[in-house]
Amino acid sequence: MDHVGDVLKKFPSWKSSAVQGSRLSENFPGSETPDHCQICLGFRWVRVDVTLEDPRFGQIEPCVCWTNQSIAERSTRFLRYSNLDALTRFTFDTFNPDGLLGNDLNSTHYREGFNLALQFADEPSGWLLVTGPTGYGKTHLAVAVAKFVIARGYAVTFMAVPDLLDELRSNYTMFNDDSYQVLFEQVKNTPMLVLDDFGSQVSTPWAQEKLFQILNYRYNYALPTVIVLSGTLDDQEGRLKSRFADESFVKIATLGVIDRKSGRRLGEVPKPMLQSMTFENFRVDGNQPGNRNSENLTIALNLSKSYADNFEHNWLVLVGPPGVGKTHLAVAIINEALRLESAAFFAFVPELVDHLRYTFAPNSPITYDELFENVKSIPLLVLDDLGSQTTTPWAEEKLHQLLVHRHNSQLATVITLDHNVSLTPSLNSRLKDQRFVTALEISALDYRDVAG
Numbered sequence: 218m219d220h221v222g223d224v225l226k227k228f229p230s231w232k233s234s235a236v237q238g239s240r241l242s243e244n245f246p247g248s249e250t251p252d253h254c255q256i257c258l259g260f261r262w263v264r265v266d267v268t269l270e271d272p273r274f275g276q277i278e279p280c281v282c283w284t285n286q287s288i289a290e291r292s293t294r295f296l297r298y299s300n301l302d303a304l305t306r307f308t309f310d311t312f313n314p315d316g317l318l319g320n321d322l323n324s325t326h327y328r329e330g331f332n333l334a335l336q337f338a339d340e341p342s343g344w345l346l347v348t349g350p351t352g353y354g355k356t357h358l359a360v361a362v363a364k365f366v367i368a369r370g371y372a373v374t375f376m377a378v379p380d381l382l383d384e385l386r387s388n389y390t391m392f393n394d395d396s397y398q399v400l401f402e403q404v405k406n407t408p409m410l411v412l413d414d415f416g417s418q419v420s421t422p423w424a425q426e427k428l429f430q431i432l433n434y435r436y437n438y439a440l441p442t443v444i445v446l447s448g449t450l451d452d453q454e455g456r457l458k459s460r461f462a463d464e465s466f467v468k469i470a471t472l473g474v475i476d477r478k479s480g481r482r483l484g485e486v487p488k489p490m491l492q493s494m495t496f497e498n499f500r501v502d503g504n505q506p507g508n509r510n511s512e513n514l515t516i517a518l519n520l521s522k523s524y525a526d527n528f529e530h531n532w533l534v535l536v537g538p539p540g541v542g543k544t545h546l547a548v549a550i551i552n553e554a555l556r557l558e559s560a561a562f563f564a565f566v567p568e569l570v571d572h573l574r575y576t577f578a579p580n581s582p583i584t585y586d587e588l589f590e591n592v593k594s595i596p597l598l599v600l601d602d603l604g605s606q607t608t609t610p611w612a613e614e615k616l617h618q619l620l621v622h623r624h625n626s627q628l629a630t631v632i633t634l635d636h637n638v639s640l641t642p643s644l645n646s647r648l649k650d651q652r653f654v655t656a657l658e659i660s661a662l663d664y665r666d667v668a669g
Contacts, residue, residue: 604638
């Protein structure tokens, strides 16, 4: 999988003219075409030809050869270079606008946030902030916006803020100044930028200054930007908070209220989920009576019940598309473990990765070692939606360490994942270990679809 810097280097240096640095042409999406335009020399972008007094002086615009290219051709290339290859399942169609739990508490926020994101995707203008508790679908919604825009033939760059800062730091040396400047300018000038996990980065004066420079530039030039906040608006640095508060330029999609007094800790299952996701109310007929997949759902239910009765030293892997009941069965297993007074830890994988990152922050109430050791050694661990996290080398390494440890120690683990998820060969090998791993693919209609 490409690093952020490797992906961005495939974009042109937006501030360079077409006649500068022919080395950039080999990194530009579309420059593989042998027939170079005589206007832009294959770069697809040219400087605006205006006088020094014109406010557009120094800016760039697509060459006519680029605008004449079909939308389908452009969107295919842009998707390839957007850093979204690991998030193929995150679209508006797979986003549930009624909320993850389907209760009234957050359904209004969800619906309003969903509609606001749709409006922004249809006409990207200004900024869109996506806020809400961890695990509520903020990244999903931001990626859906990005893919919608790409499908219409526009360039989008997606990245997690901690990874962006790591890439900038790695290039910020006296021997690598050119690479740093190219990367920094590309992030500032990309036609549409999506920043995930904003606020989860280690806050240092250098990091704050780099983020401010990027966002202040995009604010001044009114460049479309989507920002996924990992905290609240009040948590943000003062200068950026003032930008975020500009209601004429910034729209806020809220997917729920972050309640710092709720007392729910990472690893605990929200009470509404525990109440609504039991073996007793699992519907083997799916979303309609006579469902042709009821046999498969019955097998999944019985297999999960059997696992709950004897989960020690065993793994259960539930595979299938969204909405077939994987999480329901995983939570039902947690219910049984709690009834037996066994320690259990439920983790929506993107939320777990976010918390692990946050432990490096100076104000974190728990150290990384404490949290990671707890997750590694808990008697029963449920990893929900493995593969839906923002895929970075750091995240891949931490999840690999976690699963390898639990596999070697034969600690009870339940994993749910989409059937389209790609895992490393090492993890794939462990999930196929039939000595103590049981895997089942659930095939059924989406529970959330209205029966016809």
